[in-house]
Amino acid sequence: MSIWLARLSVDRWRLAHAPEQRAAADAAPTALIADTAHGPRIAAANDAGLAAGARAGMLLADARALCPDLVAVPADPAGELAALEKLSIWAQRWGPWSALDPPDGVLVDVTGAAHLLGGEERLLTDVAAACARRGLTVRTALAPTAGAAWALAHFGPPGAILAPDDDPLRLLGDLPVAALRLDDDVLTVLRRLGIKRLGDLAGVSGAGDDPAREAAGRDALSRRFRNHRSPAANPLIRLDQLLGRVPEPLLPVIAKPQSMVQRRLMEPIRHRALLDRVVDDLAADMVRALEARGEGARRLELALWRVDGEVVQRRIELAAATRAVSHITRLFAARLDHVDAGFGIEVVQLRASWSEPLSLSQADLDAAAEQHGTSLAACIDRLSVRLGPRAVTRPTLRASHLPERAQGWQPPLDPLPPQQGALAFHARPLKLLERAERIAVLYASPDGYPQRFRWRGQVREVVRVEGPERIAPEWWRERSTARLRDYYRIEDDAGRRYWIYRQGIAGDGRGGVPDWFLHGLYA
Amino acid sequence: MSRSAIPFQPSPARVLPEARWRPGLAAHPFHSEIFAPATEASGAGLALTLAHDALTSLGDAAGEDARHVLWVQDRKAIQLNGRPCLAGLPPDLRHRLIHVAAATPEDALFALEEGLKCRDMACVIGEIAGNPRALNFTASRRLSLTAERHGVRLWLVRLDADPDLSSARMRWRARAAPSLPPRWNAAAPGTATWYAELFRARRHVPGEWMLSDENGTLHVCHPKPVARPAAAPDLVHLARPTVGRSLAARPRA
Numbered sequence: 001m002s003i004w005l006a007r008l009s010v011d012r013w014r015l016a017h018a019p020e021q022r023a024a025a026d027a028a029p030t031a032l033i034a035d036t037a038h039g040p041r042i043a044a045a046n047d048a049g050l051a052a053g054a055r056a057g058m059l060l061a062d063a064r065a066l067c068p069d070l071v072a073v074p075a076d077p078a079g080e081l082a083a084l085e086k087l088s089i090w091a092q093r094w095g096p097w098s099a100l101d102p103p104d105g106v107l108v109d110v111t112g113a114a115h116l117l118g119g120e121e122r123l124l125t126d127v128a129a130a131c132a133r134r135g136l137t138v139r140t141a142l143a144p145t146a147g148a149a150w151a152l153a154h155f156g157p158p159g160a161i162l163a164p165d166d167d168p169l170r171l172l173g174d175l176p177v178a179a180l181r182l183d184d185d186v187l188t189v190l191r192r193l194g195i196k197r198l199g200d201l202a203g204v205s206g207a208g209d210d211p212a213r214e215a216a217g218r219d220a221l222s223r224r225f226r227n228h229r230s231p232a233a234n235p236l237i238r239l240d241q242l243l244g245r246v247p248e249p250l251l252p253v254i255a256k257p258q259s260m261v262q263r264r265l266m267e268p269i270r271h272r273a274l275l276d277r278v279v280d281d282l283a284a285d286m287v288r289a290l291e292a293r294g295e296g297a298r299r300l301e302l303a304l305w306r307v308d309g310e311v312v313q314r315r316i317e318l319a320a321a322t323r324a325v326s327h328i329t330r331l332f333a334a335r336l337d338h339v340d341a342g343f344g345i346e347v348v349q350l351r352a353s354w355s356e357p358l359s360l361s362q363a364d365l366d367a368a369a370e371q372h373g374t375s376l377a378a379c380i381d382r383l384s385v386r387l388g389p390r391a392v393t394r395p396t397l398r399a400s401h402l403p404e405r406a407q408g409w410q411p412p413l414d415p416l417p418p419q420q421g422a423l424a425f426h427a428r429p430l431k432l433l434e435r436a437e438r439i440a441v442l443y444a445s446p447d448g449y450p451q452r453f454r455w456r457g458q459v460r461e462v463v464r465v466e467g468p469e470r471i472a473p474e475w476w477r478e479r480s481t482a483r484l485r486d487y488y489r490i491e492d493d494a495g496r497r498y499w500i501y502r503q504g505i506a507g508d509g510r511g512g513v514p515d516w517f518l519h520g521l522y523a
Numbered sequence: 524m525s526r527s528a529i530p531f532q533p534s535p536a537r538v539l540p541e542a543r544w545r546p547g548l549a550a551h552p553f554h555s556e557i558f559a560p561a562t563e564a565s566g567a568g569l570a571l572t573l574a575h576d577a578l579t580s581l582g583d584a585a586g587e588d589a590r591h592v593l594w595v596q597d598r599k600a601i602q603l604n605g606r607p608c609l610a611g612l613p614p615d616l617r618h619r620l621i622h623v624a625a626a627t628p629e630d631a632l633f634a635l636e637e638g639l640k641c642r643d644m645a646c647v648i649g650e651i652a653g654n655p656r657a658l659n660f661t662a663s664r665r666l667s668l669t670a671e672r673h674g675v676r677l678w679l680v681r682l683d684a685d686p687d688l689s690s691a692r693m694r695w696r697a698r699a700a701p702s703l704p705p706r707w708n709a710a711a712p713g714t715a716t717w718y719a720e721l722f723r724a725r726r727h728v729p730g731e732w733m734l735s736d737e738n739g740t741l742h743v744c745h746p747k748p749v750a751r752p753a754a755a756p757d758l759v760h761l762a763r764p765t766v767g768r769s770l771a772a773r774p775r776a
Contacts, residue, residue, distance in 0.1 A: 373642030373673045376591060382637050383623060391624045395609040395617075407609045412591075412621045428611035430571075430715075431564040431604055456562060463701070466711035491712035495701040496563045521605060523568025523715035523736065 001108045002149035003091060003127060004139045008104040009044045009080055011136050013073060029067055032075040033060050043075040077103070088253040094127060099146075099250040105153070107146050107250060114142075124159045146250060147242035148172060151179035151198075168243055173199030180238040186228070190235060193224075201239055259293065259352040261285040268307050268344020275304075275345065276333060282350040283328040289352075296321025296358030302332060304339065305347035312339055321356040380412050397422065401471050402485075403432060403519065426469070427489060429499045429520030436517035439500065449488050450500070455518050460492040468502075481510045489522065497522035544727040546734070546741040551577040552692030552725065553670035554663070558681045559697045561603035561652060565717045566680035568736060569697045571613060572715075574646045574678055576741040590645035592616060593638035595623040597631040599652035600682055613739045619645070628655035632662050639669040639677055647675060652682040660688040667691065686722070694723040700733055703744065716744060 005011070009032050017025050029049040033040040042063055045054040052067035063070050081102060088098045088106045094117070095110035110123065117123045124140050131138040141152030143162035152160040155175045162171055172179070175198050177190050195201050201221075221236055228234040231241060231248070241248040261282050269275055279302065290297055298321055304312040314335045322328070374382070383392045393409035397419040400406045410416075422428075441450040442459065449465050467488030475482075483504030491497045499520035504511055555573065559566025578588060594607060601624060609617055623638075625631035628651055638647040647670075651658060667690045670677045679691065686694060697720075702713030716735040721727060733744040 373675075374637070374640050376641060376643035379637050379641035379643070380621070383634055386633060387623065387625055387630050391626070391630075392621065393624070394621050395607065397609055403608070403610075409622070416618065422610050426610065428608055429564065430568055430608060430611045431606065432608040432611075433605040434601060458562070464704075464710055464712050466708060489712050491702060493701075495699040495716060496565075497699065497702070497712045497715070520608060520611070521562075521564035522611075522712070523564045523571070 001095065001110045001123070001127070001140060001142045002101065002146065002153040003106045003108065003131070004141075004150075004153040005084075005087070005104045005106070005131075005136055006139055007044065007137045008084070009075055009077075010046050012076070012080060012083060014046070015135050028071050029054065029069065030071040030073055031060065031063060033072045034075045034077070040072065043077075080104070085253060089255045092255075093130075094123060097252050099252050101150065105150065107149065110142070120161050121159070124161070128159070143168075145242055145244045146248055147181065147238065148244075150181060151175050151242060155179040169199065169202050172242070173197065173202065177201060177235065180235055180242065181232060182235055182238060183232050186225075186233050186235060189224075195235075198239070198242075201235055259286060259289040259295070259297075259355060260349065261289060262347060262349035264347050265345070268346045270341045270344045272336070275336060275339070275341075275348075276329075278348050279332050279336070279350075280325070280329050282348060283325045283332070286328070286350050286352060287323050287325050290323050290355060290358075291360065293355075294357060294359060295352075295355040296323045297328070297352040297355050299352070299354035300328065300332075301351045301353050302335075303347075303349045303351070304345045305349075306341065307343040307346055310342060312345075314339075317354075321358040323358060377413065400474065402474065403428070403471075404436075405474075407432070427466075427522075429497075430523040431521040433519060433521070436501070436519040439516045439518050441516050448486075448502070449490070450516060453500075453516065455498075460494075460496070462490045463493050464491040465489070471501075483508065483510050483514065487519070542728050544721055544724065544730060544732075546576050546743060547580050549580055550726065551581070551676060553674070554667040554677050554679070554691045555693040555695065556663075556679045556681055556686075556689055556691035557695040557697050558684055558686055561600075561682035563699045564604065565697045565699045565715075566682060567604070567607070567648070567650060568715050569695065569717050569719060569734065570648050570678035570680050571616070572734070572736045572739070572741045573695075574648065574676065575613065575615075575739050577676060578645060579740075588615075588645055589619065590643055591619045591621050592645050593621050593623065593634070593641075593647045594650075595625060595631050595634045595638065595647065596650040597625045597628050597652060597655075600650040600680075603652055604650065604682055615739070627657075629657045632657055632666070635666060635677065635679070636669050639666065639675045640673055641675070642673065644675050647677045649677065649679040650682060651679065652684070654681075654684050654687055660690065663689040663691060691723075692725050693721060693727075696720040696722055700744075702735070 013030070013032060014022055014025060026046060027048055029046070029052040031042045031045040031049050031054045034043045038059065040060040042054055042056055042058045042060060044056055049067070049070060052070060054063040054067065054070055060072055084100055084102065084104070084106065088100050091098045091106050091108050095108040095113045097109040099107045101107050114120045114123045117126050120142050124142060127140050128138060139153050139158055141149045141156055141160045141162075143149035143152055144164045148162055148168055151172055152162060155178070156171070160171070162168060177195060177198060178187055179198060182190070190196075190201070218236070225234045225236060231237040237246065240246040263278055263282060265278070269278065286297065286300070297318060299315065299317045302314040306312065314332065316331045316335060318331075380392055389411070392412055394412045396408050396410050396416055398406055398408045399420070437455065439450070440454040442452040442454060443450065445451045449467065450462060452459060452461055454460075465488055468486035471485045471487060473482035473484055485501040485503055486505070487499060487501040489497065489499055498518055499522065500516060500518045502514045502516050504514035506514060557566045557570050559569070574592070596606070607620065607622060612620065623631075623634045625634050631649060631651055635647055635649045638644050666677060666679070686696070697717045700716045700718045702716040705711055705713045714735055714737055716733060718731065719734045720729075720731045722729050735742050735744045
């Protein structure tokens with residue numbers, strides 16, 4: 001549905017008068033003027049002005065020549081656009097979805113909504129009545145496409161309805177090509193081409209009887225307008241939009257209520273400390289309200305109603321959308337220094353008149369870790385993610401006598417399996433080498449342990465020895481040729497303490513001369 | 524919290540509570556380095572004992588402290604010096620050790636820093652072999668600041684490393700020392716004993732000690748052993764007094 005507010009600027013100017021003055025205003029020939037490079041030009045004129053000869057687009061000087069007592073009033077295009085925005089929100093009473101059609105129209109999507117008002121005719125009557133009550137001159141039309149509705153509202157009969165199963169060209173064919181919402185220069189071109197009505201354009205460009213002629217005509221027009229990409233400059237696109245052959249996206253108007261919080265105070269406050277407290281509470285409420293909408297405030301207005309009826313306004317603007325209570329409070333604290341409380345303030349209101357989307361961020365994640373440290377689980381997670389899950393482990397005892405098998409590694413936060421207590425008289429080294437390293441025994445004592453050996457290129461003299469501690473191979477697991485180990489704790493001349501073992505005994509029938517290995521380092 | 528109760532004084536040049544270091548001091552730095560040869564476990568042993576000393580003197584009773592200890596090693600350190608052996612660890616540490624085997628020194632430094640940031644860690648022990656490029660002064664300063672910020676102590680064992688620039692508050696040089704002969708078998712190796720040289724510290728004058736680990740506690744051994752070798756593994760606690768017949772090994776002290 002298209003609603004054309006045919007005389008929006010004049011209606012607004014008229015409504016700006018008090019009701020008893022409107023008759024006098026109507027009687028006086030008046031023109032709304034806009035300043036241009038060539039002097040004031042008439043934007044619109046009231047009925048008396050039109051009767052006196054003033055026309056939109058005429059220079060004011062020319063109009064004054066026709067009617068010397070023409071009253072000139074400045075036009076207000078920005079105010080009209082704002083009024084149109086409000087009207088388009090208001091027009092959502094007839095349909096769920098409305099779009100601006102500047103400068104002076106509103107498009108409402110009433111698909112499936114007309115029956116709520118008793119049919120399409122009743123809907124249009126209701127629109128006309130509602131607008132008449134508001135003192136607005138409107139022309140309305142209903143059509144399957146926005147283009148067709150616009151054309152009918154501007155150039156068709158009043159209250160025209162184009163049903164979906166009607167042939168659009170039957171009803172629209174007689175309308176002038178200006179009904180296609182084209183730019184003025186394109187209209188001039190079309191006029192020079194001799195195309196004056198929609199029917200002419202359709203006859204040339206398609207929808208005619210002879211497909212071959214139709215294709216040729218359309219081809220010629222499309223070549224004529226091949227550089228015109230914008231719909232407003234290309235009559236073929238506009239015609240297709242009007243006929244519903246190509247989609248026409250519209251930008252809907254969505255009402256966004258401002259976030260507003262307020263406190264009514266049981267007892268009027270007169271002191272700054274209490275006011276600060278109230279502002280603090282309001283800021284917290286406002287932050288909660290903004291957070292629910294995923295927004296941050298750019299401008300905040302604080303209004304203080306005094307008991308004697310005065311209103312004190314304070315406004316802050318923020319460089320970036322913010323939702324920080326302390327920041328807002330601190331900014332307002334600087335602005336509240338010279339508030340005159342009078343007999344007391346009874347209502348405090350905070351309004352976010354400008355807000356911007358500000359997504360919820362989790363910037364606190366690392367800050368909290370910086371402040372209080374991470375938990376053990378978080379620490380393990382970070383380590384395992386970077387170093388791999390196998391790198392972060394905890395040692396566990398396993399049921400084996402062999403030192404390298406007696407210890408397993410499991411994920412650090414898994415529960416420890418039940419395990420047997422270690423034998424306390426086993427003095428085990430602090431460090432166990434990953435693989436026992438072979439040592440070259442240079443001189444063995446008669447007792448069987450080495451007196452001098454070489455490990456990692458250094459010769460060491462054994463000074464003190466304890467052992468052997470015999471650890472037998474696990475026969476249930478290993479082959480029968482596995483040799484036993486005799487472990488010795490030794491200390492060399494420099495005090496270094498090692499755990500060495502001899503693999504096998506001479507003459508055990510499981511190999512030749514037994515080898516010596518260094519397996520662990522004592523602290 | 525226990526760690527917030529210890530005030531860290533950033534300018535100890537003015538405050539010298541105790542010029543000479545000794546075991547059991549209340550003020551422990553947050554970042555210490557121990558230089559030790561890679562062919563012995565004296566660095567790790569001294570680090571563990573110093574950590575135990577620090578934690579007990581700070582009032583965290585070792586038996587009640589259930590917080591974990593992070594032990595970070597890089598690959599070269601594991602190759603040279605081996606992994607910790609569970610049965611050889613101090614008994615109060617066995618159930619709460621988390622071991623990190625980092626492939627590179629960079630990863631090891633990352634793990635150390637993450638461990639220092641974790642509030643559930645009692646302390647962090649690191650072992651890094653050599654003088655890797657990643658462990659420069661900036662990295663050590665990072666570790667110091669993180670440790671001081673979060674109040675978790677770090678003992679970093681540097682195996683076969685030159686003492687280059689570092690911001691560690693205490694820097695030790697450790698090597699094994701001949702142990703005192705044990706009480707029952709004088710021919711056997713005794714308890715862990717180290718020559719420890721404190722060559723740089725903020726609060727203490729440098730010095731050299733012979734330290735030993737007696738059932739987990741740190742002791743200063745006097746260079747001349749006393750007539751009765753008291754510093755020995757006293758395995759008496761293994762035997763229970765029997766009823767009716769006293770055990771021969773029971774000490775009459």
